[in-house]
Amino acid sequence: MSILKNTVVIKSILALALGFAATAAAAASTPTTIVVAFPAGGPADTLARVVAKELEARLQSPVVVENKPGGNGAIAASYVGRAAPDGNTLFLSSAGAIAINPPLYPKLVYNPKKELQPITMLVSTPEVLVVPADGKVNDLKQFLDNAAKKPGSATLSSSGIGSMPHMAISLLKAATKAEILHVPYRGAAPAINDTVGGQVGGFFGDISGLMPFIKDKRVLPIAIAAPKRSALLPEVPTFDELGYRNVYANNWYGMFAPMGTPADKVQALNKALREVMDSEPLRKYVGSTGIEATPTSPEEFAAIIDADTRKWAEVIKSEGITVNE
16 A cells, blocks of 8 residues: 555656646747847848847747837837736847837837836947949038939938937938938838939948948948948048038947846846857857947946937937927
């Protein structure tokens, strides 16, 4: 009888152990989703996919990328902000959805400070102005001269109203007093494609997303919105050098989780992402695209977001930018 009881006990213990193992295995294999606010093919999507591959190795579970474009990040931000705060749904966002949308939209459908927990900044990149490589415009002076000769004819595209490219256009208009028509798109990829095809006169965009087009001579870079030249584009002057001060538009991309995600989970993700940014594939990607790896602590990232929000709020107010533009 005692042998029978012992056998039952042993079977119970084994069943419990197997149950715990199955639960742990299921937890370990739970996929992590990185939500991107822009269509496939743009700089945010490309970065997300490089990061996802390396993060998957460190989390030892699947990491997938999901594109949810629209509203300069509003759709993606709302989706992640309402997701379960378990660290399995992340938001890879540019500055637009986090630091520009709040002062831009009178009735924003999400609140990044209340709904999204900063994990780390990943990279930062200045905006560069490119024009079609058809020989009609070869430098900034020519572009501005054409704008002066035919008021209303000069067009610059962006990845959306309130995006960093839009902010760069606003800074250029303020510095030059040029009459430039802003043409917003839903993401960088279609804006770049129409610039290549000559449907618009130019595009302000991240260096990382534009380098393939620049290398293939499909677009011509004519000025960079930064205090100094890029090592990848040493021949391209800054706006300061061309006589137009303070046209500085530095975009960043960072990772967020739903607010309420446990602090230990946030710290674990921060550690894993820092390792990702220091990995060989990411160092190679950063070196080839002209962006800069800029991982931070969650607290440092939050402080940067606050400062940028104040900066872009001033630009939006002074330029009278509205979502009905």
